[in-house]
Amino acid sequence: MNKIAFLFAGQGSQYAGMGKDLYENVTEVKEFFDTAETVRPGTLDQMFSGTEEELKRTENTQPCLFLADIASAIALVNSGVEPDAIAGFSLGEVVAMGMSGTLAKDDAFRLVCKRGKLMQAAADAQKGSMIAVMRMDKSELESLCDEFGVYPVNYNCPGQIVVSGEEDRIEKLKEALSEKGVRFVALAVGGPFHTPYMKEASLGLQEEIGNENLYSINDPKTPVYANMTAKPYPDDKEGIIDTISNQISNSVKWEETLNNMAAAGIDTFIECGPGKTLSGFVKRTVPGANIYNVSDIDSLNKVVEELKK
Template identity: 70%
Template sequence: MGKIAFLFAGQGSQYPGMGKDLFEKINEVHDFFGVAEAIRPGTLSQMLAGTEAELKRTENTQPCLFLADIASALALASNGITPDAVAGFSLGEVVALAVSGVLSKENAFKLVCKRGALMQDAAEKEKGSMVAVLKMDKSELEEMCSEVGVFPVNYNCPGQIVVSGKDERIEKLKEKLSNKKVRFIQLSVGGPFHTPYMKEASEELKKEAEINMLYNINKSYIPLYSNMTAKPYPTDAEGIIQSFSEQISSSVNWEDTIKNMTKEGIDTFIECGPGKTLTGFVKRIVPQARIYNVCDIESLKAVVEELKNDA
């Protein structure tokens, strides 16, 4: 076995009750959830017993999903499995900041709370949505997006690009796609994320990190791959802050990220958090890769047993 990467799930994979048994049965998870609850009271009730509608609100989704993602990483670490590199999809990148040592878990949670609130505000000012477009030529889709006034933002894997924009323009895009008999999937998110409409949120997050100095920034001790560049994060504080703040209004270059990780010897990918979206992408990008998902005690035990047998 070569190197292991942890991948952290992004918005849209959330569901009520996620992470519940990890919280109940893994001491490290239980302890950190208590810290997070003290920072943002009510988070655990939203996460473990909230409604789908409540969880869909970005200001709630992001703190809750952060906890579900990091719970899996903490559970793996408690069983002796740690990553050689990390990457997170959109908000998952904030989890990766914590797991790679750039931020403490507490400060990363504070950051994601602020990030979610800023993006919620931006989404309420600019009503929008996102759709995943399947099996369409990249250049043709980018041209169609330009015509309609929407943005291709998440380059997920071969045959899947997510488009983001204002609701009325997304509807026009969907009409054009239907006319061409191109499949698309409406995503369970509440705004036009990773577009210029998030610029104000991006600038506010950067301002908080730079001026208010609320977060103690460190150099990562393992490679942390950036959504924007698909390459490892900068090592200086200014570059780190710029990377995690501008990511909000920039594209997610996930396909290139996974390819670059593979070039550096990563052959095993563990998706931490609810769902199997990211492992599905990896399977299409690097078919020969070993892929796993940890979201609960059952999946944790299966992954730990298999990896320890291979050691």
């Protein structure tokens, strides 16, 4: 019997039209999207027909991508596919909280809307960018980051680490990498995320989710692996609040997360939402894993049929 993990993508995988197919064909998805639209009017229009620049703004990206991610998971569960573990990359971790029952789904959506605003404000206060660095020795890259005053933040998979920081410092790092013949790719994000520049956003999110009049926090029904620790979430309320809040200003230990999931017996990974970035990370981290992606009705039906076999 396969042990299944749902994985939820983070910023950078967004595109106009994401989630529309599932919205039009899955009743439960439509109902949740319509509820989300009452919380944040205009979200569906941004998702289905927003411009690239509009969707790149963090305050828009996060609620839109949250819905696209969770739509695939809702459709999977509705089709009889249940996860044994869950993990989300950056904002995807808030989706994971909603799917695990740590937060009600609509509360998780409200939280990600606040998270997007807080991170946008932090990004506006300190212009920054992020690049994925390919096939460079980890220790050498970390030393280079220290030299240029930037931060290695997302440990994605063997041979890929994302670096984040101030724009001018990142530009100087790019020059140094080019001189060394190291390949890098700029990411479609709008700020120096997962760095100390996000500390104010972390504190704001901690205050937000700690408001007992707004949020009810529960023990996860399904284990949620945290970006910050690469281990399942704690089962106490304060630990949960600290974990999701501090994630914003700390590194994402994704490679370690995947390895820990595999060690716990997970052999099937389903990326829920747009793109196949996380699927690529799994392929390079967990040899022999079963890897699927669900982003629309066709891919949903295909995955459900495959798993039935």
